[in-house]
Amino acid sequence: MKNNIVKILFFIVSLNFVHAQNNQRNPLDYKSILSGTFGELRTNHFHSGIDIKTKGKEGSKVYAFSKGYVSRIKISKGGYGKAIYIKHNDGKTTVYAHLKRFSKKIETIVKNEQYRKENYEIEIFPALNEIKISDNELIAYSGNTGGSSGPHLHFEIRDINQKPLNPLNYGINVQDSKTPSILGLKLYSLYKNREIKSSKNLTFYKKDINTYITDTIHSIGTLGFGIQTIDRQDLANNKNGIYKIDTYINNDTLISIDFSKFSFEETKHINRYIDYSEFKRNKKRFQKLFIQKNNPLSIYKKESNQGVISLIESSEYLIKIEVTDFNRNLTKLLIPIKGNKNKNIFNNESDIKIGNYKNLFINRNKKYILNQHNSSLYIEKETFYNNLFIKKNSDSDTLDLGSDTVPLLKSIKIKFKKPDYKNSYIGIANDKSDKLSFVSSTIKEDSIIAFSKRLGKYIVSRDTIKPTITPLGFNKNDWISNLNYLKLQVRDNQTGIKNYRATINNKWILMEPFNKNGVIRYNFNDSVIDKSKNVFKIEVSDNVGNTSVFETIFYRKTNKFEK
Missing domain, CATH: 2.60.220.30 (Chondroitinase Ac; Chain A, domain 3)
Known part of the structure; x- marks a missing residue:
């Protein structure tokens, strides 16, 4: 009897789990095409979500992944721009970033807080279930705010400890039958402490449809490899990150790297993972297939000798590197290598002299x-x-x-x-x-x-030059009843814009960043105006305190219905 009860309870829990899984949905109405993948190599960090294309435009409807409640709303000029965080019943959190605007019920809360604090940049932590979200609920519209370089939706799934997870493991499907591309291969000569002594770019050739091979490499001593690799998907030409790199020496695992999960605390160590010097000099990100000291990254799932090869005279090995994307498309690179002091590929390297008086x-x-x-x-x-x-x-x-x-x-x-x-x-x-x-x-x-x-x-x-302020689409003393927005362009060519403050009739107004060219705008639907003649004033300061002021009178019908 007891066993039957346990089985029934297990069956009910399983049904509930399946039901919860079935209620998860793509945050957009259309097929997911990615411009950025999870774990992708970015400047100073690994990409913590996926970037879903929005057909090159803003304003696509964004839906909740599943039901829950809004746990955080953050708006910033850089970073994620306009972002919303939803906590779900299973403890996970989903993040939707670079949004154009929120749904009506959320937008009202946000606008009220911005006007209360007289600041575009705000952060709100609603109470538990204060803003409930149901399955399939419209929560926002996609945009290009913050540090985005083009319209898209940045989407994340985080576990109960706020560690980012790969959304492709949770029902977001992407059409991808293409194998990853290997763009470059480096051989590193290493000191005993695994720091880089020197490096060589290696040439490789196509062996078959998804396999490449190098000539036999002759070298000696402590060595490591680095690889430059990307992945492309079927419906886009973006250069995306890969999912897994496995390196073998004579079919034994040398090192295995997996981008399925990492923490925000460790993501800064990407600069220890890549060949930082090569990236800064030539803008190429080579992923080092060996682990150097003080590298705490958890992406290393298995390794032997920290991924380093100790090559002695006359020894022979076959190195195999397998690069895999999330859909298990595979590209292989074979490297025959032989211990040979006389033919050492690094023999012609001049010694690097360091430690002079400067x-x-x-x-x-x-x-x-x-x-x-x-x-x-x-x-x-x-x-x-x-x-x-x-x-x-x-x-x-x-x-x-x-x-x-x-x-x-x-x-x-x-x-x-x-x-x-x-x-x-x-x-x-x-x-x-x-x-x-x-x-x-x-x-x-x-x-x-x-x-x-x-x-x-x-x-x-x-910096002695003041910022510039240019009105767009209106002049001083104009009637502008036909405009939905009051737009200006603010620029500073030396130290950059630090802040700005705008008022109409001495009342603070919200000027939102509109694009990446310094255009900001006020939405007349914010209903600050209650008379026809209005005094607009904006003060703009750069990062050393140079300040410019623009002031004008404009006229507007107050009984005009505005969308």
């Missing part, structure tokens, strides 16, 4: 405070992944730390003596053009201070 040795386990001329450099313990030499040279307004070819775990602190002139800031020079990019700087007493996670040439400079 180079500074950094022990990663020590803290450094370095003063020279008008500048100071502060380096905390464990700022770098390994011990290394860095360049350090300075004069009155420059601190040169070499090129941005070494990844940092923590920010370094850069301090200069405060210049005599106003509107000063710290910039970092582009390696190729010497054009300065603004680094967030603060003035404290007699110093100007910046924090940065990049090596490079830091220079104290000055």
Whole structure:
């Protein structure tokens, strides 16, 4: 009897589970075509969701993956832009980002909070079940807000601990019969501590429909491989990330890398995973198929000898690299390799000499405070992944730390003596053009201070040019009853726009970013206006305090019905 009850309960639970699974749906009305895959290599992070194409336009209806309640709403000028987080009954959370706007019931809550705080950027954490979401409920419309480079929906699924999961494991189907592409192969000569001594690009040839092979590689010593690879799907030409890389040595697993799950805490270590120097110099992301020290990534599922090959004289191996996408399409690369000191592929490499008088040795386990001329450099313990030499040279307004070819775990602190002139800031020079990019700087007493996670040439400079404000589609004293939006373009060509504040008749109004060209707009449906003659004013400041003001009178019929 007891066993029968257990079986019945198990059957009921199973039915409920299946029912819950069946109620999950694609967040868009049409077939999923991806412009970005889960775990894809991005700047300073792994991609934590999938990017679903929205036919090149904004405004597609976005539906809840399944029922639950809104646990968080965040709006920011960068990052995810307009984003909504829904907590589901099974403890998972889904995230919908870069939205154009929310559904009516959510949009009302958001607008009220923005006007209450007089700020476009807000974050709301509704109480449990305060904003309930039902199955198939329309929650938003797709857009291009935040750090997006084109219209799409960024969609995430997170587990109960907020670790991102691959949405393709949860019923989001993508048509993909194409095998991954291998674009490049590197052989690394390594020191015993697995740091890179030098590298060689290897040539490979097509053997059959999904297999490539190199000539026999002759080398000796401690070696590792790196691969540049992408995946394309059937209905799009986007260069997406892959799902799995398995490396074998004589059919035994050397290392297995799997992008099915990771945590936000570890994603910054992508710069230890890729060949960071190669990426910064040539914009190519080679994935290192060996594990270096102080690399805590959980994407390594199985490894032998940290993925490193110890090649001795006359030894012979066959290295096989298998690259797989989520749909199990497979591409193989075969590398015959032989231990041969006399024919070593690295024999013609010139020695890399480091440690001259302009180079500074950094022990990663020590803290450094370095003063020279008008500048100071502060380096905390464990700022770098390994011990290394860095360049350090300075004069009155420059601190040169070499090129941005070494990844940092923590920010370094850069301090200069405060210049005599106003509107000063710290910039970092582009390696190729010497054009300065603004680094967030603060003035404290007699110093100007910046924090940065990049090596490079830091220079104290000055910005005396005010931002520009250009009205779009209207002039001063115009009747603009036919306009649904009040649009302006705000720009600053040196340190960038820090903030702006706009009012109509001394009442704060919400100016939303409209596109990536500095266009912002006010929606007349916000109903701030209650008379025909109106005074509009906007103040725009850049990152060093230069401020521009634009003020005008406009006229508008107040009894006009506006959609």
